[in-house]
Amino acid sequence: MKENLHDLQAFMIVAQERSFTRAAAKLGTSQSAISQTLRNLEERIGIKLLSRTTRSVSPTEAGEYLLNMIQPALEDIEHGINQISALRKNPTGTLRINADEYAIQSFLWSAIEKIIKKYPEISIEITSDYGLIDIVDGRFDAGIRRGGLVSKDMIAVRISDGISMLAVATPEYLNQKxxxxxxxxxIEHDCVNLRLPTHGALFRWQFTKNNKTQSVKIDAKIVFTTLSPVLQAVRSGVGIAYLPIDMVQAYIENGELEEILKDWRHSYEPYHLYYPHRREQAPLLNILINALKEKL
Structure with missing residues (x-):
């Protein structure tokens, strides 16, 4: 069993990387040792798992079947060993989190800062992404998104209040246009907008008045895929942008930006941290959840 687990892990890494060289580097061994390990595995089970050429390596049909069977199990074992270290007095391990840029800046970072100061042996890896990815397939411990975007098969924990969105521009732009x-x-104005990677569509701006919400399709003059350059662009005076209140409040207060359509201000649902059911009791994840709850 021990030999099988070792060889299956090597097979999984080679199949994922599609390269003996990259797999060897990842496993900290030589290319020839990896190649011999895979030959031994194929001989032992009596079937070819990898197709090799001088330029590439890829799983055979049997290899794809085996990879789909063993990958979740091996990743769960690795995750479990990583997480159980958090039960020590000085927990160690790595937390991998997927979140959009706004959530990282507004909610996540202050919690992470607290964790790394309190638990210096814990490592944090954060991927900034506005797309709606599969966190299980991406091997993340947790994701952070607005509540309405979280899949129903996930456990979700609220980590923020509702997010008020403001339409803003510089006074100079508004005086001119x-x-x-x-x-x-x-629709008649120059606007700066966000393109959402999941569907490739532009972000539709929503406005609410007297409990009625109106969605506006903006034909933007300038489009970005993250919010920070949207803020930079609107501050330069090129048009109107639609941003969370905490990103623009200071600029409104100092007169650099002006809110428009104040009577139509809309709020989105709160952000949630979410994760798969099987990781409900993961100690490292609980450390993160507690830090986020303290901030809320």
């Missing part, structure tokens, strides 16, 4: 009175007036 005029101040919209209604959300549909935005």
């Amino acid at each position: 005029g101040r919209p009175k209604h959300p549909t007036d935005l």
